[in-house]
Amino acid sequence: MTTSNIPPFITGRRSFVGLSAAAFATVAMTACSSGSSDEPVDVSTQNVGAMEGFAADTQFTASEPFEVSMLWTDWPDVPVKDSWRIFERIKELTNVDITLTHLPFSDATEKRNLLISAGDAPTVIPLVYTGEDAPFVSSGAVVPMSDYIEHMPNFQKYVQEWGLTEMIDNIRQADGKAYMLPGLQEVSVPVFSLVLRKDVFEAVAGGIPDSWDELREALLAIKEQYPDSTPLADGFEGQSMLNFASHAFGTKAGWGFGNGLVEGEDGKLAYAPTTEGYKQLVEYFRSLVADGLLDKESFTASNDGSGAADVSEKFAQELCFAASGSSGTAIEFAQALDETVGAGKHDVGLVPPPTGPAGSNVEPRNFWHGFMLSSSITGSENFLATIQFLDWLYYNPDAREMLRWGVQDETYTKAEDGTIALMDGYSLDDFDINTGAGTDIKIDLGFSTFPAESTESRALKESYSTPASIQYIDDVLTTRTPRDPYPPAPLDEAELEQSSLMATPLKDAVDTATLQFIMGDRDIAEWDAFLGELEAAGLQKYVDLINGARDRFAETVG
Structure with missing residues (x-):
């Protein structure tokens, strides 16, 4: 090299x-x-x-x-x-x-x-x-x-x-x-979903919530039991939670906003914030803030990692019991609780994104x-x-x-049933596998770095996953429905420039207003005024451009 x-x-x-x-x-x-x-x-x-x-x-x-x-x-x-x-x-x-x-x-x-x-x-x-x-x-x-x-x-x-x-x-x-x-x-399956303190939800709320409405009721019960807590947090500027929540509301938001277009009722693409589902999404999270159930700070903290670290600390202090995260986040929360509550005295895990008004939808495959x-x-x-x-x-x-694993019989072994295990003296600390055993196959040898993340069979994905993560995969595959892929609308060179110039002010207006509405800084009665602001920013011209590209592409691929 x-x-x-x-x-x-x-x-x-x-x-x-x-x-x-x-x-x-x-x-x-x-x-x-x-x-x-x-x-x-x-x-x-x-x-x-x-x-x-x-x-x-x-x-x-x-x-x-x-x-x-x-x-x-x-x-x-x-x-x-x-x-x-x-x-x-x-x-x-x-x-x-x-x-x-x-x-x-x-x-x-x-x-x-x-x-x-x-x-x-x-x-x-x-x-x-x-x-x-x-x-x-x-x-x-x-x-x-x-x-x-x-x-x-x-x-x-x-x-x-x-x-x-x-x-x-x-x-x-x-x-x-x-x-x-x-x-x-x-x-x-969605990489990010809700990480819950499952033992607390079971003991206080009577079980793991399946829908966003059930989550709200569970959070109210936990808030009553732990009055100093704000039980739900994001830690990624709200972008993570709004993303995986949006699909159950029939829209898209947060990290998954993309070009902002979703299937409209007329067979054409519509701008997501103009749909009823987007308004319902905003109203739902607005109600959580109003009832002291959603950590406002975690919706504005930087997504450079510091916000997630702050949420981990709140988990450890039992000031938070549910948050956005991945399987890796769940491990971090569990490790933090080991130091405060004690190992074996908690159960932290990722659960499928809750269902909502649009059903059991999750992000497209x-x-x-x-x-x-x-x-x-x-x-x-x-x-x-x-x-x-x-x-x-x-x-x-x-x-x-x-x-992912290195060299068979040098860094890992593989049993007849396909089970992979690191050999003595090797660890993969990122996934809490043989932590501290000696040579970290990622840090010291370069395996399990980003090239390893790209293509994966289910067996390979499960080979480094915890039992809880494997259960999460099973739960999502058996109880949730991926939305249909978003319709392609590739743009030519001139359209790329046009759409970029139009999309930026629209998205800025959406981000600003969405946060204001959720935080209660703007009256929800002003929703129509917000839509008018989007129209004034050139919304229809932008939507027409993307719809035109979609129609052309459909003709191209026949």
Whole structure:
């Protein structure tokens, strides 16, 4: 492994949802400077290092050694080490040497996009979510990956076996091609939901609430028993809770707001805040604040991690009993309670998002982060070999297991029934596995870092999950219904610029008013006035633009 460093030429906190609308528009315009041919690569001549007979579920080994350059986001608490075993193991298996270009976590998305638009990105661009390829389509800065799927047998196999074909069709851009390939998930459940102090809900409220209305009644009972508490919190600027709650109200909000469009009653897309479901969502959380059940501070605290840490402390002091979080958050809350209440004297766990007026809906089944390829690779003699290597790295089950756990019989063992266990002397502290045992396979060896997160079978996901997390997956899959995928409406270059300029003031107005209404700082009687403010900000023109793109895309894909 060799590395290079990018100087920090942009400052600022990295948004959870990635590129801001203004930066999105800037990239869309600046990316026009690079250009590339629309002709597909002739893989029959650019095949040096490619493997004969490469097939799904087989080990890729390059016929000749070659290098692949990759962007790597540096997490502050997981600095890359030259001694990391992960890169050495990849080279042993594949004959491929990965070289890294580093990006600091603080503004990785912005720097990544500027590198791409300037034509300076390395070959492999990971940590890309669906839709983030849009600004680079017209310039040819990234490779149209859908042109080469026929050379990716692992990808094809698991898209079909896991029932993801329609979802893959929806990631195509306005020209009908896909420029990123996502991480595939055999099962998809909401990562964030409610983390509850289950023992308290059982003892005080008589059970685990299934609906938002039941949650409210349970919180009232807990508030009566623990009068100094504010029993419900978010810790992520409200963005997490509003996101997973919105689906049960038939709308979308928070982190999942996206372009703000949902299916309207007339068969056209409608702006979510103008729907009755959005108003019901706001009124529900407004009532929680009014009754002292929702921690107002946790709805305004920074989402850089400090807000969640504050909620963890409140859990430990029994001032909070329910909060937004993931399976990892549940572990953190439990560890904090071990120090105050005592180990074994509490039960903390993730529960399915509550049901609501729109039923048992949860977020649509989704992908995880994947990758793009810089168009510079189209001139490489190793083009086909690179495609094969990435198909193995991102979608081969053995590769996925290696990225998560390391080397079988060196760092972990695997029983006949598929159960995986770390060997003596190895730990994975992030998941509270053999904590403090010695060598952390993530911090010290590079396994279970972000490349391991992308594609996962259900068995692999469960291999590092606690029994409570596995139960959460089962509960969601058996009691909740994923919403239909949001209809695709990919925009062309000119529309990207227009929509960004229109979307920003609209979203700012929505964020401001939503918080004001929930906190009680604005009378709910002013809801119609709020809708009028959106109209004055150009709402109809924005909705018409997105609906036009949706109609055009439907005609393109036929």
